[in-house]
Structures are given as structure tokens and as C-alpha cells.
Amino acid sequence: MRIRMKGFPEKNVTFERKTDAKRWAQHSKVAMREACYFRTLKAKRHTVADLVDRYVKDYLTVAPPANGANAQWQLAWWQE
Numbered sequence: 001m002r003i004r005m006k007g008f009p010e011k012n013v014t015f016e017r018k019t020d021a022k023r024w025a026q027h028s029k030v031a032m033r034e035a036c037y038f039r040t041l042k043a044k045r046h047t048v049a050d051l052v053d054r055y056v057k058d059y060l061t062v063a064p065p066a067n068g069a070n071a072q073w074q075l076a077w078w079q080e
Contacts, residue, residue, distance in 0.1 A: 001015060
């Protein structure tokens, strides 16, 4: 059985019975729609610290906010 949904990797599994394949496909699709299917998604491997690093590198170096000291303190707190 093969299932494909936009935004998710394709999955191929072999079953002996067609009913088992249909049950697996239905369960997998529901899990994907409910955002419970994160086994191979890139988003699962990132942390808040990664997000803060990227924000500092991409945004703060280009356009620092008016309250720069306060923003730096808050970002350091989230990074920990």
C-alpha cells in the first residue's frame, strides 16, 4: 500500500491482507491531517534555540529593534 499527501513523505508498506492495508492507510492519513505524524519531518529536529539563533543572524543584524537591550535579554532567556 502506498500513501501520498502533500507536505509529507511518501510511505510504502506491504500487507498480506487488503483490509489491513486499508486500515493502516486510513490511520496514517488521519494522523497526518491532525499533525501527529512527525517521524521524518524536518520541523521535529529544530529547537527554540535554533530559531533564536536564526532570528538573531537574519533579522537583528539587519534591522535591530528600538528596544534592543530588552530584546537581547528576552532572546537569551528563550535560548536557554
